Ligand code: KG4
């Protein structure tokens with residue numbers, strides 16, 4: 001089946017064409033980074049307006065890149081939630097209009113499930129069941145994934161998401177937005193063992209990053225903001241290591257507890273180079289198989305939405321045209337099990 005995926009849950013407007021849930025034919029992403037960077041975070045009203053401006057050109061580009069006409073598309077998949085409602089509604093309205101006018105089946109997709117499903121676009125794919133760490137700007141969750149649509153939540157953040165921990169630190173240090181990418185790059189030049197930032201809740205599979213942020217704030221208050229690139233790099237590397245450490249340690253522990261040997265890491269933060277490196281080393285040590293999408297499929301994209309949509313539509317899970325956007329949509333409420 002050839003599915004057109006549409007994603008507009010936050011600050012990326014994206015469209016992609018995917019064949020049979022695994023072959024990526026096109027993947028267009030229009031980022032709004034420049035619009036939001038002067039505010040140091042996503043401004044919902046600006047995001048919705050920008051989605052409206054670019055969504056049609058983005059879809060046309062995705063069709064063009066795939067060498068497809070709209071008449072060749074067999075299904076529409078669109079992010080329904082979780083996300084900013086005003087942003088979601090832009091993608092959802094266009095998807096409904098396309099489905100109605102072309103008489104195509106529509107699937108409303110959970111964005112978090114999309115992040116996990118991005119791995120099925122890889123050449124090497126995991127088999128069910130596996131443990132997945134979803135690390136993004138809004139989520140830090142560990143799931144036991146039994147099948148498409150069947151998840152058990154094993155651990156989650158009690159406060160900030162890992163991506164937020166990166167973004168807020170970059171804001172405190174005044175080094176740019178979005179913070180994850182800036183800190184990742186800077187940290188490559190620094191010593192990750194120079195400063196000892198706290199690793200919270202070591203015993204649990206849950207996460208907490210607010211103490212880490214406070215500890216950076218205290219450090220800055222005591223020492224002042226670093227004035228040269230070297231000191232800034234050491235600070236970035238040590239701070240990043242505190243995040244990476246707990247993500248890797250808890251995910252591997254969760255997989256061991258569930259007796260699975262395959263781990264999927266996904267979401268925007270999964271494009272972090274140190275996280276990828278540390279996971280690779282630890283998984284090798286523990287005899288686990290690691291699966292991480294390429295960076296472009298870790299951050300928000302519509303290809304991952306098309307993969308889930310293909311599975312839903314192929315199983316006749318077709319949505320009505322009156323579905324609405326949902327700001328909160330826990331994944332384990334899709335088809336949970338004990
Ligand atoms: O998945 P995503 O694109 O959007 C959400 O669903 O939230 O994730 C965005 C998050 C942001 O917090 C951003 O700072 C973080 O992913 N991020 C990174 C890197 N690239 C993006 N964090 C750490 N290292 C990176 N290289």
Ligand code: ZN
Pocket residue numbers: 111115136137267268299300
């Ligand atoms: Zn995302």
